[in-house]
Amino acid sequence: MDRRTFFSGAVLAASVSKVALAALPEPVIATTPATAPPLIPTTGRPYNPVVTLNGWTCPWRMNAGVKEFHLVAEPVVREIAPGMQARLWGYNGQSPGPTIEVVEGDRVRIFVTNRLPEHTTIHWHGQRLPNGMDGVGGLTQPQIPVGKTFVYEFVARRPGTFMYHPHADEMVQMAMGMMGFWVTHPKAKTPLVAEVQRDFCFLLNSYDISPGSTTPRPNTMLDQNLWTWNSRAFPGIDTLNVRQGDQVRIRVGNLTMTNHPIHLHGHEFVVTGTDGGPVPPSARWPEVTTDIAVGQMRQIEFVADEPGDWALHCHKSHHTMNPMGHTVPNMIGVDHRGLVQKIQKLVPDYMLMGERGMADMGEMQMPIPDQTLPMMSGAGPYGPIEMGGMFTTLKVRKDQKPGDYSDPGAYQQPPGTRAFEWTGSLAEPARPAAVAPTDAVQVHKPGAHSGH
Ligand SMILES: [Cu+2]
Numbered sequence: 149m150d151r152r153t154f155f156s157g158a159v160l161a162a163s164v165s166k167v168a169l170a171a172l173p174e175p176v177i178a179t180t181p182a183t184a185p186p187l188i189p190t191t192g193r194p195y196n197p198v199v200t201l202n203g204w205t206c207p208w209r210m211n212a213g214v215k216e217f218h219l220v221a222e223p224v225v226r227e228i229a230p231g232m233q234a235r236l237w238g239y240n241g242q243s244p245g246p247t248i249e250v251v252e253g254d255r256v257r258i259f260v261t262n263r264l265p266e267h268t269t270i271h272w273h274g275q276r277l278p279n280g281m282d283g284v285g286g287l288t289q290p291q292i293p294v295g296k297t298f299v300y301e302f303v304a305r306r307p308g309t310f311m312y313h314p315h316a317d318e319m320v321q322m323a324m325g326m327m328g329f330w331v332t333h334p335k336a337k338t339p340l341v342a343e344v345q346r347d348f349c350f351l352l353n354s355y356d357i358s359p360g361s362t363t364p365r366p367n368t369m370l371d372q373n374l375w376t377w378n379s380r381a382f383p384g385i386d387t388l389n390v391r392q393g394d395q396v397r398i399r400v401g402n403l404t405m406t407n408h409p410i411h412l413h414g415h416e417f418v419v420t421g422t423d424g425g426p427v428p429p430s431a432r433w434p435e436v437t438t439d440i441a442v443g444q445m446r447q448i449e450f451v452a453d454e455p456g457d458w459a460l461h462c463h464k465s466h467h468t469m470n471p472m473g474h475t476v477p478n479m480i481g482v483d484h485r486g487l488v489q490k491i492q493k494l495v496p497d498y499m500l501m502g503e504r505g506m507a508d509m510g511e512m513q514m515p516i517p518d519q520t521l522p523m524m525s526g527a528g529p530y531g532p533i534e535m536g537g538m539f540t541t542l543k544v545r546k547d548q549k550p551g552d553y554s555d556p557g558a559y560q561q562p563p564g565t566r567a568f569e570w571t572g573s574l575a576e577p578a579r580p581a582a583v584a585p586t587d588a589v590q591v592h593k594p595g596a597h598s599g600h
Contacts, residue, residue: 172259172297173209175218177241181227183386185553193251195333196343198399199553201350201388201540202380203329206246214255214301217248219270221292221314221326222263228374229384229470232521234355235362236325236379237264243325243379244351248312250304252335257301260292264321267291270300271315272330273401274423274445277302285316292316307334307341308425309399309447311351323366325379327351327403340426342449345394345550350377352440352462352538354404359471359520370406373471374521375462375537381470382539383526387555388460390452391548398460401445408467411437412450412542414458421447437463452544457559462538470521470536479503507534529558 178184184204186197191210198205208215224238239245250256262268269291271283281302285291292298310330314321329349334341354375356368377385390396397420402408418432423445440446461468479502491498506524516522526533533539545556 245328247329274310349399375467385540409463417448417450
């Protein structure tokens with residue numbers, strides 16, 4: 149976290165108390181996509197705050213023992229990654245909206261103002277609450293009309309990892325980015341909830357935004373072209389920076405329309421909680437990939453004891469890509485020799501790609517239209533990272549200071565610990581002559597007789 153970001157966090161915290169006597173707390177707006185430092189509670193019961201990846205925690209005010217928040221549903225502009233701004237809908241200037249952090253047993257009052265062009269509601273996913281506070285438009289309450297403010301009030305009855313989102317014109321409003329994280333911290337020490345040094349959270353979301361445009365298409369069901377964490381795509385997702393030996397918790401919720409197997413390199417973790425609450429210790433098992441289904445939340449924990457830069461990503465390889473055409477013909481293994489010169493007579497800029505795979509795309513940085521992202525991107529100390537979408541890095545460092553979330557830069561690997569090129573002689577395997585690979589690429593035309 150640089151100083152500027154830190155101070156913007158401090159300003160956020162201060163701007164609520166200023167209007168403490170108003171009937172309704174002034175909404176706090178944030179527009180930077182940077183990860184805000186943890187919001188240390190200065191009122192209410194103490195707790196160890198979370199860090200929202202490329203996001204922030206909503207400041208509150210205490211009013212006669214009640215924790216009051218003000219969410220404003222409104223159109224926002226969100227930078228998906230440098231070079232691409234999207235016109236989304238969200239809360240308080242951002243998509244996702246700010247994280248709400250409370251303590252088990254807190255009475256919470258949330259003012260929700262609707263500045264969207266259509267009605268909305270908020271559903272508090274996973275909470276125990278009175279039926280009339282559940283936020284299902286038409287079923288448990290009338291929708292919040294445009295321009296109106298509704299009040300939700302309930303006690304945060306159990307600790308855990310939750311989220312919020314509209315239950316009104318859901319398909320459109322979630323496809324447009326309306327969602328936020330909710331964390332209820334335990335009120336006392338409990339064996340069900342470990343004390344950790346780093347506690348991160350983010351939501352899985354996805355968008356279909358045609359290259360050159362800015363507004364998501366809500367009618368796309370599965371073929372979204374932007375797979376994002378907190379409405380950010382690699383290389384726009386911040387790294388998770390921790391100190392070696394830290395107990396780390398990562399909380400993830402899925403509001404896309406498909407599952408995401410989230411995979412961590414270099415460490416095993418255990419799933420310590422779901423949106424149903426903490427998992428009893430006897431029911432936890434080690435994993436390195438946990439599948440998060442649609443509408444689910446997972447809370448994973450591990451000791452970050454291996455120094456390095458460790459990939460953290462969705463294991464669906466199409467979800468670690470930025471916009472790509474799914475209808476382009478497959479060129480792998482197709483022999484283009486002689487064809488390129490002929491095509492270049494007609495199309496001088498024609499480039500041959502894809503014949504040997506697509507790794508060239510990571511290096512080449514072809515010109516792309518404004519308002520989209522390269523399919524694979526990111527520069528590492530050893531070359532192009534060739535990723536996009538749901539990908540970032542867990543950075544474990546011996547000298548990362550407690551409470552310091554700043555990016556320590558690339559990991560310096562100790563000499564002699566990196567994969568290296570073998571320069572000695574190669575032992576050739578004995579292969580049957582009939583299946584020996586040939587250098588020439590064979591083109592088989594449909595319907596043509598191969599002749600053997
Ligand atoms: Cu995925």
